[in-house]
Amino acid sequence: MKGNLPMQNVIVKTLIFDKQVRLFFVDNTKLINTIFNLNKEMNKLQMLLLGKTISAVSLMSGTLKGDQRVSLQITMSDPKYKVFADADARGNVRGYLNEGLQNASPEFISNVSLNQLIGEKGSIRVIKGSAMNQFTGITDMPYQNIVDDISHYFIQSEQTQTFIGTNLGLNHEEGLLFSNAIFAQLLPGASLHLIDEIKHTFHTNRGFFNNLGKYNENNIEEKLSELFKDVKFMECSPIQFFCGCSKEMFCGMLYAINKYEIKQAISKKESIETGCQICGRTYSFNQSELQALL
Ligand SMILES: [Zn+2]
Numbered sequence: 001m002k003g004n005l006p007m008q009n010v011i012v013k014t015l016i017f018d019k020q021v022r023l024f025f026v027d028n029t030k031l032i033n034t035i036f037n038l039n040k041e042m043n044k045l046q047m048l049l050l051g052k053t054i055s056a057v058s059l060m061s062g063t064l065k066g067d068q069r070v071s072l073q074i075t076m077s078d079p080k081y082k083v084f085a086d087a088d089a090r091g092n093v094r095g096y097l098n099e100g101l102q103n104a105s106p107e108f109i110s111n112v113s114l115n116q117l118i119g120e121k122g123s124i125r126v127i128k129g130s131a132m133n134q135f136t137g138i139t140d141m142p143y144q145n146i147v148d149d150i151s152h153y154f155i156q157s158e159q160t161q162t163f164i165g166t167n168l169g170l171n172h173e174e175g176l177l178f179s180n181a182i183f184a185q186l187l188p189g190a191s192l193h194l195i196d197e198i199k200h201t202f203h204t205n206r207g208f209f210n211n212l213g214k215y216n217e218n219n220i221e222e223k224l225s226e227l228f229k230d231v232k233f234m235e236c237s238p239i240q241f242f243c244g245c246s247k248e249m250f251c252g253m254l255y256a257i258n259k260y261e262i263k264q265a266i267s268k269k270e271s272i273e274t275g276c277q278i279c280g281r282t283y284s285f286n287q288s289e290l291q292a293l294l
Pocket residue numbers: 243244245276277278279280281
């Protein structure tokens with residue numbers, strides 16, 4: 001029956017403080033686990049980078065409409081380290097660490113902190129909109145922790161008072177224990193102090209947010225009212241991992257990068273296998289397909 005299911009991988013959209021603030025909440029433990037499992041073993045810092053970025057983008061997908069997309073690129077002070085994540089209005093989310101971060105030496109990656117890695121020259125690039133109407137914003141990262149920097153992006157680039165908070169439970173042996181996040185945005189005319197109030201409430205009630213995914217559409221309003229005034233539940237929308245890559249996409253890439261390799265494979269009567277680094281799907285090109293590329 002609709003409404004009674006626990007809210008996992010679902011963006012819960014509400015209005016709080018008498019419609020002054022829109023507040024989205026997500027328990028995305030399943031989504032983050034799915035994406036972590038597509039990666040080779042990651043250490044705690046790599047999981048944090050990817051988990052925080054995916055949490056933020058999955059909540060941002062709740063603000064999209066129609067064919068709009070949002071894509072986030074986080075570049076550390078050393079630009080060979082980057083994190084990508086993107087999402088569309090249907091809640092299709094994906095994200096990955098670039099090769100520099102995936103293959104970072106264990107000595108380096110286990111001895112650097114999140115804020116050291118981001119450093120003073122870290123930057124966030126956000127591309128948002130539909131194919132016909134796209135907006136790019138680039139901001140610096142004064143907080144060096146990703147989520148406050150994305151909130152900073154909203155204030156700088158979109159002139160909206162926004163707070164994003166993520167709770168990631170990580171454990172060396174078991175990996176991800178839980179993940180949830182909130183997105184709060186002041187609506188026109190709202191009192192400015194509300195954003196700090198929500199931020200404070202989030203940071204001092206972590207346990208409350210860790211359990212929120214156990215509630216459902218029928219009792220979430222009541223539960224949230226324990227922390228926020230005048231809560232109104234609006235709707236739920238699902239999120240899921242979806243890559244969207246296709247063989248055609250890799251055809252183009254193969255042709256652009258590896259003409260020599262294609263000729264070699266044809267002369268040796270071999271096929272070429274190529275893999276998507278985001279979802280791990282592999283695509284194989286046989287002799288006639290390779291010949292068609294030349
Ligand atoms: Zn893929």
